Amino acid sequence: MPTHTRSVVFTDLVNYTEKTARSDRESLRRLIAQHEEWTREVCEPLGGRLVKSLGDAFMTLFGSATDALRASLKLAEMGLPGTGFQLRASVATGDVEEIDGDAFGEAANLAARLSSMTPGGEVWFTESTRRCANLAEIPWEPVGVYSFKGIPEPTPCFRAPTPVRCVLPEPIALAVRSGSLVRLQPGNAIPRFSPSAMILFEGFTPGERDLEAALAALPVLDPAQLWMSAYTIPPVERRRWAESGRGLVIGTPAALESALTAERTAWPDDPGKATVFLDGGSETAVELVLAGVGLPSVPLGGVVAGYSYDLLSDGRWVNASPRALLRVDVSNEGVYADVLAQGISIAGRTLPPGSRQKLHPEDVIITPAGETRFRVPRSGPYLGLLEGDSSVRLAVGYGEVAELGRNPNHPGIALPDRGGQSNLRWCSGSRAERTRAAGFTLDRALVGRRQAAIGVDRNGQMTATALHQRLATYLYRDAEHFHKLTEPLPARLGDLLVMGSNVVVLRTSGG
Numbered sequence: 001m002p003t004h005t006r007s008v009v010f011t012d013l014v015n016y017t018e019k020t021a022r023s024d025r026e027s028l029r030r031l032i033a034q035h036e037e038w039t040r041e042v043c044e045p046l047g048g049r050l051v052k053s054l055g056d057a058f059m060t061l062f063g064s065a066t067d068a069l070r071a072s073l074k075l076a077e078m079g080l081p082g083t084g085f086q087l088r089a090s091v092a093t094g095d096v097e098e099i100d101g102d103a104f105g106e107a108a109n110l111a112a113r114l115s116s117m118t119p120g121g122e123v124w125f126t127e128s129t130r131r132c133a134n135l136a137e138i139p140w141e142p143v144g145v146y147s148f149k150g151i152p153e154p155t156p157c158f159r160a161p162t163p164v165r166c167v168l169p170e171p172i173a174l175a176v177r178s179g180s181l182v183r184l185q186p187g188n189a190i191p192r193f194s195p196s197a198m199i200l201f202e203g204f205t206p207g208e209r210d211l212e213a214a215l216a217a218l219p220v221l222d223p224a225q226l227w228m229s230a231y232t233i234p235p236v237e238r239r240r241w242a243e244s245g246r247g248l249v250i251g252t253p254a255a256l257e258s259a260l261t262a263e264r265t266a267w268p269d270d271p272g273k274a275t276v277f278l279d280g281g282s283e284t285a286v287e288l289v290l291a292g293v294g295l296p297s298v299p300l301g302g303v304v305a306g307y308s309y310d311l312l313s314d315g316r317w318v319n320a321s322p323r324a325l326l327r328v329d330v331s332n333e334g335v336y337a338d339v340l341a342q343g344i345s346i347a348g349r350t351l352p353p354g355s356r357q358k359l360h361p362e363d364v365i366i367t368p369a370g371e372t373r374f375r376v377p378r379s380g381p382y383l384g385l386l387e388g389d390s391s392v393r394l395a396v397g398y399g400e401v402a403e404l405g406r407n408p409n410h411p412g413i414a415l416p417d418r419g420g421q422s423n424l425r426w427c428s429g430s431r432a433e434r435t436r437a438a439g440f441t442l443d444r445a446l447v448g449r450r451q452a453a454i455g456v457d458r459n460g461q462m463t464a465t466a467l468h469q470r471l472a473t474y475l476y477r478d479a480e481h482f483h484k485l486t487e488p489l490p491a492r493l494g495d496l497l498v499m500g501s502n503v504v505v506l507r508t509s510g511g
Contacts, residue, residue, distance in 0.1 A: 006096040007068035007129055008103065008111040009048065011039060011075055012057035014086040014120030032056060035080055042078075043071045051103050057115065061103055065093050065132035069160050072123040073138075077162035079121070090114035091125035093132050106151065113148040114157065119322065123160040127354075130158055135238075139231045141167075141250040142353035144327060145338040147306075147425060154329070154338070156354045159250075163231070166251025166259040170313045170325050170341050171198060171368045172227060176263040186210050190217055200249065201228040202256070206237035224343030224350070229256050245350045247342030283397055284509040285456040286493065288404070290392040290413055292372065292503035293317040295330050295384045296446070299427055303435045306331040306425040307442065309501070310340075315369045315390035316416075317501075319423035325367045328359075328386065331425075335359045335374070335384050343368055359384065361479070375496075377482035385476060385503050387496060395509060399458050403467065404497065404504060405451035406443070415451065415502045417443050446471060446500030454491065454506070462491040462506065474498040 013035060032053065039058050040050055046067040048060045062068035072089035079086045092114060094107030110126055118124040124143060143159045161167065168176070175181035175198035182193045185203045193199075199218065204211040206228070215226070223245030231252050233241075241248065249256060293309050309317045310324035318324075327338040337346055339355040345366045346357050359365075361376040365386075372388035394413045396402045403412035419441060426432045448468035455463045466473045466485035473485045476496040483489060491497075497504045 003095040003097045003105065005094065005132075006103070006107065007062040007065045007091055007093040007132070008096065008107045009043070009060045009062065009068050009072055009089055009091050010057055010111045010115040011035075011060070011072070011087050011089045012055075012115060013080065014088055031083065031085075034083065038080055039075065042074050046071045054112075059103065059108065059111075061096065061098075065091070065129045066134045066137055068093075069123065069125060069129070069133055069138050072125075073160055073162055076121055076123045077164055086120040088115065088118040088120050089123045090118050091123065091129045093126065093129040109150055110148060110155065113151065114146075117146065117157075121162065121165060123162070125158050125160060127156040127158070130156075135235045136232060139250050141248065142340070143322070144324070144340045145329075145354065145356055147308075147329070154336075154356065158354075161231075161250050161255070163252045164255055164258075166249065166255035167322075168259050168263060169227075169247060169249060170323055171224070171247065171343050172200065172249055173263050173323070174313045174368060176260060181260075184214060186214075190214070195221075197225065199226050201226070202253070204228060206230065206233055206241060227342075229253070242352050245343075284395040285398045285400075285460050286396050286454070286462060287507050287509050288394040288396060288402060288413060288454060289505050289507055290390050290415070290502065291315075291496075291505040292385060292387040293328070294382055294498045294501050294503050295328070295335055295386070296442070296501065297381050297383050298330060298332055300442075302429070303427055303432045303440065304424055304442070305427045308423045310423075311367060311369060311372070311388075313369050315388055316392075317386075319418045319420050325369060326365065330383060337365065341368070375476070376479060377476060378479045380474065380482045380484075381472075382474075382482075382498065385496060385498060387503055387505060396454060396456055398456055398460060401453050401455040403450055403453045404499060404502075405449050405467070406447055407449040409450065413504065415443070415447055415499060417441075417447075419443070442501050447502065451499045452485065452497055454497070463488045464491040464495070464497060465489075471500070 043060050048062050048071055051059045051061055068091050072091055075087045076089050090111050092107040092111040096103045096105040096107055114124055139161050140158050143157050145154045145156050147154050180197045182197045183200050183202055227247040227249055229249040299305050308327050308329040310321045311317055311326040325341040327340055329336045337357050337359055339351045339353050341353060344351055347363045359374045363374040365372040370389050372386050375385045375387055394402055403409045406415055406417050426436055448471045450467045452467055452473040453465045464475050464485060465488045475483045475489055476498055493506050495506045
């Protein structure tokens, strides 16, 4: 049976199950018929052929990746008229086998998998679609590299923003919150600004003289501080801008203004007020900082084949977030970093969003969240440790003992219970299936309510003690010194306590 290259579009109604829980069958039939009619009305003039329905979702085939994205943008922007339903669309391109009016192939599977991750009112698409589309016609930006069930390789994915939506990159959102965003428009004088400000060029045309003149008028700045807003950009100009290390905010002027206003409204206070600082109440001998993430080796217990963590702008590591700066992916092939935002360098190389790089011992990762170092113990059950910084700190005084765990005694640091399984990839077999069904998470499996403690005597001598008899705590000093705590061990400044996927570092106060 011959195959043909097609762009496969999946569209579905957002929150369909929740919104129709009390609807009768006739109302549901009318809703699905309206969805089908609207999908045909938008897609067929652009060459789309509706193939089949899957509940509230429809699969449509296009011969053109550009037309598939144009149709998807209209559907996502308009939603389902007269119903209040948002639509989302996902697009993948590749060889498709058409049999009896149906379509099969990796592109169809990938579009369906991607649909489950696409937020309401948005269009997400794959690298194969990006390579086939006329990118001068389509607004686009990277959203990350994802692994999908049944797809052998991690897949770079992208967003096509509708004219009414702009998703602020994390460095720009952070600048809005801190009041350090400087907006420059053609004809405006350049104001005075702090050396750490983010500069956003608005209303400029890439490659034209007014933009070049504005850039020349600025003092010498890190290219990662320079951003430009645009909706569609010629590929050559886009590549030239990105290769210089500068960033892009993709959105129409109206959508950008709306996004900036929403960010200011959501963060009205000085972000410094949100810093979490727990003080033991006496003269500080050591500061415990929840400063990174531990990466246990896989396969883990014959259950977890791989996993990932996302880094946020405040230094926290979470299971998954659309606002992440960086994703660290762990498999039996090693530890890889997926770049999700502008302004990120690894081992001295600035990398554009969508890049993927294997981490090596002592690699330094620079992001808007700060500096993170990849450390690799020479023995033990960890592939690596990522040590950075965060606002979660505990000052421990002389003669005090501080606990660490999911529910520690006071004074203590409550280690994150991230919940959810979205970051896990499972081994095959019934054991993994049972474990998954039981609600397994790395945090609950590897960290106890009261996991470990750091004590400081009156002379400033520190001691690390394991509190949980079954779940292990490790003390890391350097690649040669990585000890499981089976009895109290002397600790010193710079040591790392590793508990499950958590890393706590011992630092001087304010260090």
